[in-house]
Amino acid sequence: MPWLTVLRPLAVLAAVAAAALLLDRTADRLVHRAAARHPASPAWPLLRRCRPPFLLTLAAMLLLGVEPGLGLAARRHEAVRHLLVLTAIAGSAWLASRIAALLLDTSFSSYAARRQDAARVRRVRTQTAMLRRVTVAAIAVVALAAMLMTFPGVRAVGASLLASAGLIGLVAGVAAQSTLANLFAGIQLAFGDMVRIGDEVVVVGDWGTVEEITLTYVVIATWDQRRIVMPVSYFAGKPFENWSRNDPSMTGTILLHLDHSTPVAELRQEFETRLRKSDLWDGRGCALQVVDTTPTTIVVRALMTARNASDAFDLRCLIREELVAHLRSAHPYALPRIGVAQAPVEPRPAVSPPAQPEPGGRVPPGRAGLPGMRDGDDRSGA
Structure with missing residues (x-):
């Protein structure tokens, strides 16, 4: 039916x-x-x-x-x-x-x-993400090959291409040289422990945090909300700064140009007091020293430690602002000044007045004549 x-x-x-x-x-x-x-x-x-x-x-x-x-x-x-x-x-x-x-x-x-070690956790996280991407890519390639082999025409072509597999592999390797370089560089990056997800790095002059690592590129999130996408081969072949590879702690530095009469001992005590009141300071170390002098100022360097690069930057800005405010209110003479004096005036030579002609149009002898005339010249026409 x-x-x-x-x-x-x-x-x-x-x-x-x-x-x-x-x-x-x-x-x-x-x-x-x-x-x-x-x-x-x-x-x-x-x-x-x-x-x-x-x-x-x-x-x-x-x-x-x-x-x-x-x-x-x-x-x-x-x-x-x-x-x-x-x-x-x-x-x-x-x-x-x-x-x-x-x-x-x-x-x-x-x-x-x-684990309590943040560096090791970031390392394992990076390696896990890389392994997941490699595994998914391998599964996709195997599945695609299996699906293609279900077609009789593809099976025939595949059998005929096995004889020239070496030549095809060579051509594919040359054509995909940059892609393969990035692929192996990504594996080297993950298991060589050069950079991990969450590391604070400086790349091409920009500071940021590693946000993502793939098989071909690395994404850097900068402090001003930008994203820098770099090829993985860059990190495997060029130098870069990794501020948190083993320990995220950082040392911040500020420089102050002050007058020679600055009370450095009192300024050092004020610096240490301000640090103890700040939550950004991790308590590991601090120092305030005079590191240089110039004909008009002294150079004071203040060192302070923080838990990470972000806290170090905020702490530097805070201490710089508070020390300058303290000097401005308590010791205004310690701030650098520019001496100003009146420029000296050079005396000018006296100039005799021009000679006046006598009645009749003659210039008396022995007197300075008009410009362009010599003594004895007669311009009256007599």
């Missing part, structure tokens, strides 16, 4: 959907019970992310098992089976990548909960 050809596939699909939902509900209840027994475990939120690929893979597998009972024609049978195989491969790869991320993230969370 014609209606049986439509009813049978619908009945089979409904049975598969009911079975998938039943298995999904059973797995969800088991996860909820386990989470109730161990609520502090970080695995449960990550495990719930595996639900979509699990449902997709389960449905594809069940449909592959009951596909012969659909009663499809031979041509449609092959097409539907091929589509289900592709779906099962894609779902399995998706589920495998989620499970790998679950295992790696759970291991990192357990390690971070036991």
